[in-house]
Each structure stands twice: as structure tokens, then as C-alpha cells.
Amino acid sequence: MRISLFIACYNDTLFPEIGIAVVRVLERLGHTIDFPLEQTCCGQMHYNTGYQPEALPLLRRFVEVFRDSEAVCVPSSSCVTMMREHYEKIALASGDNTLQSEVAALLPRVYEFTELLVHRLGVEGVGAVYPHRVTYHSSCHSLRNLRLGDVPIRLLSNVRDIELIPMEAADLCCGFGGTFSIKNPDVSGAMLEEKLQYIQKTQAEVCTACDSSCLMHIGGALHRRRAKMRTEHIATILASEVASAALRNGGR
């Protein structure tokens, strides 16, 4: 299948390794990846911060760029949440009938990365090897908005040599919340502190999630505390292979 990748602006800029990993996983499964260079941002930051009219041109842009895609893969549940929960509403408010029908036609072809693998491609094992202790953080958007359920866990539990450690209070928000983390830094920090207790209690080496935004927040605090644990997006775990894993383990 020809899969179009919407990388998400912050992944593009801050976490290119996630996009690279998505490309590797999907190519390994025999698919062709297309990355339309005209893409930028889904508009979530504008929309959720109260600048709803400003999100409309970004929605238009997304539709123009991906209108003809067979499937759109997005390694970010929060962007997919923005699209699924608000795009139709924004299109309706714009009064543009063509846009409305284009949005309605495109949305069913937009998938979050793990959702694409399991629900659209029917794959649970992607041939990854990752000999590490890993705990999974369910981001609120993946848990409550996309209702991914155990989809990411099914993918992770098929990774060879991985040790998955369940996290207590798995449905507790980490406190990121987009611009919330900057507008309410102290409350956001306090929420993170509580979440970190549960994350660190797992004594995992790696905390993973479907959203690099939560991970940027969690990882930033782990680094501030000079903790041993690090964060990895689920795509980079699913992209890990024997060769690289073996190398990391000193050529086992």
C-alpha cells in the first residue's frame, strides 16, 4: 500500500527519529511511504488555545495535501484527535460545502500509527527486537479520544526480548496538555511529579507512548532529575531490529 505520512510539526522539528522509525517499520512491512513536503501542522495548537478561526487555513492545507492519499499515517494521537474531533466542526462552521465533504471523505483514511498497523494493516508483530525493560504511558488522547485500548500493548508485546512492565494509575494524565504546560507551568509540573512516581516505580529503562509530546514533558523531567530512565516513542521501539539491538548489547 502507498501510505502518506503526516509527521506532525513537532516530530518533524524536534524528533525526526520518530519519522525515520515509522518509515522503516512500514517499509519493512512492504509498503511505500510518501511524505508530501507541503505538509506543516494540523492546527491543534491554535484550536485548543482558543484561536479557532486561525486553525481553518491549516485544516484546508491538510486536506489539500492529503486529499488523494490512500491512507494517512500520523505518529501522534493528539493530532489525530484534533482531526477526528474538530475537523468536521471547523469545516461546518466555515460554510464551505466542498471542504465539508472533502473532510468527511478524508477522515476515515487517517490513522494514528499503531492504529494503522493493527486495525488497517492487520499486523501485530512487526519483527522488532528490543531487549529492554519498557513501560507504556497511555496518553490521554490515545486512551480517551482515540480509544486505542490495548493496541499499542499488543504491538509491544510482540517485540522480541522486550520486558513490558505495567504502570499503576495508567489513566492518569502526565500534565503536558499542550499550551497548558506553559500557561500553567507550576500545576503542570505538580501533575508530572505525581505521574513520575508511578513511572519511576516501574523501574523500567524506557518509558514509551504514542505521543512524543507527553514524552518530551516526561523525558524533560527525567533529564532534569538525572534519572536513569529515558523516553522513546513507540515507533522507534517497533523499528529496532536484531542488528541494532545486538550492537547496543555489545554484539551478543
Place this chain on the structure above:
Amino acid sequence: MATIPNVDFKKRRAPDFPSAALPLLQDAQLRSNVRHATGVIQGKRARVVSEMPDWQALRDAGQRIRAHTLEHLDIYLEQFEQRCIAAGGHVHWARDAAEANRIVLQLAQNRTGRIIKIKSMTTEETGLNRALEAAGIRPVETDLAELIVQLGHDKPSHIVVPALHKNRSQVRELFSRTMNLPQLGDRPEDLAEAARVYLRRQFLSTPVAVSGANFLIAETGGVCIVESEGNGRMCLTLPKKLISIAGIDKIIPRFRDLEVLLQVLPRSATGERMNPYNSLWTGVHPGDGPEEFHVVLLDNRRTEVLRDPEARETLHCIRCGACQNACPVYRQTGGHAYGSVYAGPIGAILTPQLAMMERGQSLPYASSLCGACYEVCPVKINIPEILIHLRGRVVTGRPKVLRAFHPEAIAMRAMQWMFLRATRFSMAQRLGRIAQRPWIRQSGWIERLPTVLGGWTRTRDLRPLPPQSFREWFQARSHASMPSQNSSEAPHD
């Protein structure tokens, strides 16, 4: 004890949420009390909800009852008035808090100079106690939690459990001091007994009671109150005169609608299958209960909330407080940070609307939009959606100059301009890599940032922008797309 932001709906300027939250976040005792109490209630709620196979259907039914009522609120309010009067009650209409308080003041005059009260968040909203005290009438709170709040000159921090921010030993200290009981123990029964002795005298000697209402039943003109302690039942039956104040949103059409609402409310509110006391009364009956019964129907800008189709769902609320217990923001700060009797997620949407968006503009932003509130709401109010909608109203409601020059508005326009061309976005990525250089520490991370971005680095480090963006990687790879050259990174299958 942290300072409580003293705010009411009339004041225009009040501390915004982040500043009000700050001293509360530093109050370790308060935070531990709030976390413990909300945790206990959440656990109980989860247990009694999970035993209901038709919970989701009940939520749907609750939502439909509330939506239907608000759609036909005019009809049901008039029906309630008519039936309540027919049953021997008196109905008063209050446009705002001041009018409601005036009505109650007139009715509350009595020889003892005091009245007894049942826990009522609506009277907290109108500031009734202050109005009564100013007129020389002493309001005596009879709900245990409200008594704790009153004796401590405190403010409620939760709509169901107003003294949730206090723990047992703090309550013991308060009772011991204010009731002059130096030997008081801190077992729940000691505290309950102290309150009982203190309150019993008031119940038996006070001729007027003021209550709120959980539901006003249009079909019968009756009123319903649910509670745990029985103090409400005493207030509803002992005094000669009973005055109930209720927001116009408390109406339900039929008696049988209680079938749904009295299932979802107690399970969501206190984690009980049923409240220990469910009081329902209609009008007056000779020789049984109060001889005079008044209902004050309060608007106080609820009709303004109804006007906004995207936010009117706010009035579906049946005040169970489940969203407060579930909210990770509320659980950190407690209720006082919200500067209103309505705290937590429901407060974040209700307070600014009741203030006509002239106050509480920081409240819609006091949420990470995690959705836990929506998940537990017994009448399915989509609080995150309304928060986002109200954020939009905050932005568009700014004065014209501020709309153009507010730093956030400028930043958002700049970001939009950048995102409208991929070339601009790539350019910004390259510029960002240069601009960040002075901020990268030896650790290879950014540990301090200037301006508003400093909010990030207050508690977190930031990994800097890597030398190559994803789009640059992808382009470089496509340019070098000879299969032989690409084989080193194209994984084997």
C-alpha cells in the same frame, strides 16, 4: 494554611488560576488531604459504577432528560411554579444573587435572629451568609462539612464535600477551639458527636431553615434533596418556615425522572448506591413539617449560559462533583484556586459563563484537556469541548487592541503564517537550530529558556532541535534514492 483567593462573581479583577494555584501547590498538607479524599471517593465511585451493567445507558438517559428539560425550560419552570403554589408553596423569581438574597432576608426575619441551613452551593454562589450577617441574622450551617467551613471562616473547596481540603486532626483542632472542647478526640464518632451536640440545640430552637435543592419536579411542584447525614432532614421537618433556593437549571420534568437521576447522582457523587437520606416534599401539610414553604428560583445569568448553544450543556450539571475528583488539575490544587464555589472542571466552564466571561478567563485554560471529567460525568457533559469553546470566547472577547497586540495573539498569528508555507516552516526550523545555541548546556540539553518559554524549563529540560529535521532527512534520502545507495538504511525484510 494557604491564603484563599477571596473572589465573587461581581469583582472584575481576581487572581488568575496560575497565581491562585501557586500558594496552594506549596501547601503540602492541603495537597495531601485533597489527593487522599478524592482518591477515596474515586475508588468508591468506580466500585459502585462497575456493578451497574447499564451504566452507559443510564448516563445516556440522564443526558437526554437534562437536554430535554433545558430545551423546554420555560414550560417546565412555569409548570413548577403553578404546581408548587397549588400545593400550598410560595414561588419567588430572582434575576440575580442580590435579588435572591433580598427575598430570603425578608422571609428569614424571626425572633431568634438566626436561621439554620442545609448545605447549598447555590447560597454560596449568591453569598447569602454574608448578606444575612450584614442584616443581623446568624446563619447556622448544619451540614458537617459546611459547619467546618463556617467555623473556620474558610471557603468550600468542593461542591459535594466542601471541607475536603481539611483532614480529621485539623477538624478536631477547629472543633476543640470553637466549641470549647479541650478533651475532644479525633475519631470520626468524636467529631460527629461534638457536631451533633452543637447542632441539636439549633435544630430545636430555630424557626426558619434555608436549603438548596437537588431537583425541582415540574410535574408535582415538589423539591428533592439528597444527603448523607440527616441534618438536612432535620432542617426540612423541624422549623416552621422553609425557604429553598434553586438555580432555574435544577428543574426536572417528571417525578419518574428521579428513577434515572437518583441512580447516577449518588453513585457519582459519594460512591453510594443510594443516599442515606432522600427527602422529597411538596407544598405544606397541616401538622406535618413546615407551615410555610418558599421556593426562590434563581437565574443569576443562567439564561445567558443557555444562549450559547455550544456551551449550554454546562447547565446539564447535577452537581455530583465526580469531575472534581477525577480531575488531575483539581487533585493538585484543590478547589480554592478556582476562585469560585464551583471548582474543578465544572467550575472552569460554569464560573466564567456565570460571570459573562468578564472574569475567570484563566479558568478555561486550567485544564490539560485530559478528558477524565467527561468520562465520569453522569450526564455526559463534554467538558473538554466546552473548555476549548470558551477559550475561543476568551480570545475573541478581548478588547480590540489587545486582540491585535496580545503577545499570545501575535505568536499565534506568526505561527500560522509560518505553517501556511512549508518553505517558511523549514526556514524556521533552521533558524531555531541557530537561535537555540546559546541555551544548550554542557549536558547537551536546554535547561533554561527566556520569556514565556521559561514556563517549560521551570520543571523540565528540553532536548534541543537536532541538526536535521525529518523533512530534511526524507529529502536527502529521496535525492539519494538509488536502491544500491539506500540499501544500508533500508532494512532487510
